[in-house]
Amino acid sequence: MLNSVKKLFKSNYLFTFGVMICLAWIIAAILAPVIAPYDPIVQDLSLRLKPPSAQHWFGTDNFGRDIFSRVIYGGRYSLLAGCLTVVIAGFIGTFYGAIAGYVGGWVDNVMMRISEMILSFPSLILAMIINAVMGSNLFNTMFALVIVAWPTYARLMRSVVLSVKENEYVTASEALGASKVRILMKEIIPNSISSVLIMATTDIGNQILMFSTLSFLGLGSAPPTPEWGMMVSDGVDYFNKFWVAGFPGLAIFTMAVGANFIGDGLRDLLDPKLRKQF
């Protein structure tokens, strides 16, 4: 495994690139108080809408706040939202799908129809509704994203489990008298999890975009939180001052691209059909 990861780094430059970008963002987010030259929230109206300069690398916004500092701090929210959403949605989806697929019969039918109900809504609109009803803050936005995301994982998991459960080792466990729970936990899930992992890594980028979209629409965390999507939406009013919306937009772009590159690379590594290449 370690060998193939090394190989992956060597052979897949995009993966390496993606890891570098994401690492940079993670470090920036963790060390934000050290890296950011200014407080991201404190206003100074005498410095309103100043273009990028030596003092303010990314310029300042309409409250005179340093955009560079805000972008650095903003990474925390986007990373948190992207990763946590995927982890929670993946966790719920994995178990839900595994139970549905393994138990089968009417349980499967009922469980999958429920998840399809959620899938049949346009995801962005559903997230917006949840957010609007519950009030918009960071937690609720993530909650909405999880609600929208988990059924996809459940479906994927179920389809994999359907084929895994036909394997001889599962029959052997059953013959040995293992309980259903034990078989699910020890045989089925470990043998089906890789496809969920692949999807999860690619999904981080999507979730970051989705989170930014919601914040852009005013449904993310409340101002003055330095959140990227919200910063872009603030900048839309300043058509001729590119830096207000431009730099946070660039941050969203690089983060999403980085996460997608990693996802693609991991798929090459983990997907059994592609693995032969290594």
Place this chain on the structure above:
Amino acid sequence: MKKKLLAMTLCLAMAFSCVACGGSKESGDAAATTGAAEATGETAADASGSNTVVVAMGGGFSTLDPGYVYEKYPPVVVTACYENLFKFYTNDGAPEPCLADTYEFSEDGLTLTVKLKDGVTFASGNKMTSADVAFSINHCKNLQGNPSFMTETIESIETPDESTVVFHLTQADSAILSKLTYSALAVLDSAVVKENGGTDAADAATADTAQAYLDTTSAGSGMYIMTSYIPDDEIILEKNPNYWGEGTNVDKYIIKIQPDANTQMMTLSMGDVDVALNMTDDTIAELESVENVEILNAATKTVGFVMMNMNETYGGPVSNPKVQQAIRKAIDYAGVQMICGQGTLTPYDIIQVGFMGSKGERKTDYTNVEEAKKLLAEAGYPNGFDIDLTVTDLDMEGILLTDLAQKLKDDLAQIGINANIVAQPWAAGYGDAYRDGTLGFTVMYWGIDYNDPNVQLEFLPGAVVGLRAGWTAEMNPELAAMYQETMNATDNDARIAILEKIQDAMYEDGPFVMIAQAPAHIGYNTRLDGVAISDPYALDLTLINVK
């Protein structure tokens, strides 16, 4: 088969569009000149020597039938094509007689008698009489459209002779003259409107069919006649040859409905448009260097305010009068003005600058953080407190309320109050909570329904907005009583005296802090004279001349 069908649909579509074009050309008297002006370019005086002015403005309306006019921009057209009994000739001060010659209130203020000007004719050549006035106002009232509430205090209209109109009111209403200036109450040519399906009967809401006609042309006594109206696209006004008064030297207006500020800015700087009504703080910066373009910045009467609930259940610490005073002292009004853009100003109090009776602006040195801290300590919060500041997803003339909230949060942090901004969409609870008076601490805005200081009386205890802040009449009976006093004061001087008393009483006390009157920005070509920002009409075309 499919191809044939497609061809047929295309032919049909073309045929329809030809018919449509033909129709609109015929409706204008000067179809030929329309074409000529369009061909030679729209701005500068064209070869025939006639002056054409192009105006770009926002949309948001779908009819120009005066009886339904309620939105911001239709009055631009209505004041040019129609006239009212009274009019705001300048952007501040009291309404002045227009079609009215003289007027008189009865002693009890329940009757208003208006004598009409002599010799006023409509564009059709018909003479304007008291019957036309009665018809127009009843028409608006009985259509039961958005502006019908303007006639609420009018019980009945009597026309003893051709040149006298007597309004019987349900209660004394010192704002009645201002209401009569409103575009929805413009005087229509009743003969022409009736001919085209109009009625002022009680069942006008269903029986009136004149809207289709009034959307193609106008039927008023104004300086211009509307010759074409393409919704969300273009309106063309041409000079009324039968105008009874003295006209300006602009022969034709082309009004483009083009709300985007950047498009307006570019067309204005290239000379394709002469007046752009929707400039923003950002776009005017681009125009500063452009030759032949002048910018007007002025405060509108749309006002942003902080509301602190007087009911302790909802307001918590901000229901404390001392805390309210402290917050008033802590707000950096100059900073708020900077965020709202050029032309913003902070009114003295609940009566906006520009209204009759306004005490002007809040003193520039009012902000005092030290005093605010002291007041806060006196109130029992020497170390400040935490509070939720609820804010909704609306904007005040383009200024986001969340921006105002962020500024407020920063200012309050200076005196130790930690305001936690909670965003709540209007449709998802904010609207109901605001109207029910259950919001504790919020930033909101207020747009005026019509151009009269009486609209601001709703901020008094026991009135509509006052109650939203949990401010009941019992809490301040003396101030609450001034509502009716102002309504009764049909004499302007008496009314101004009461309005000033109200403002003094609320300057330092009460649950409302008026923080900013949002600005409007107009850009125009310097070849024009008389372009001015107008609150009631957005822009008064009858004042513009070509130099």
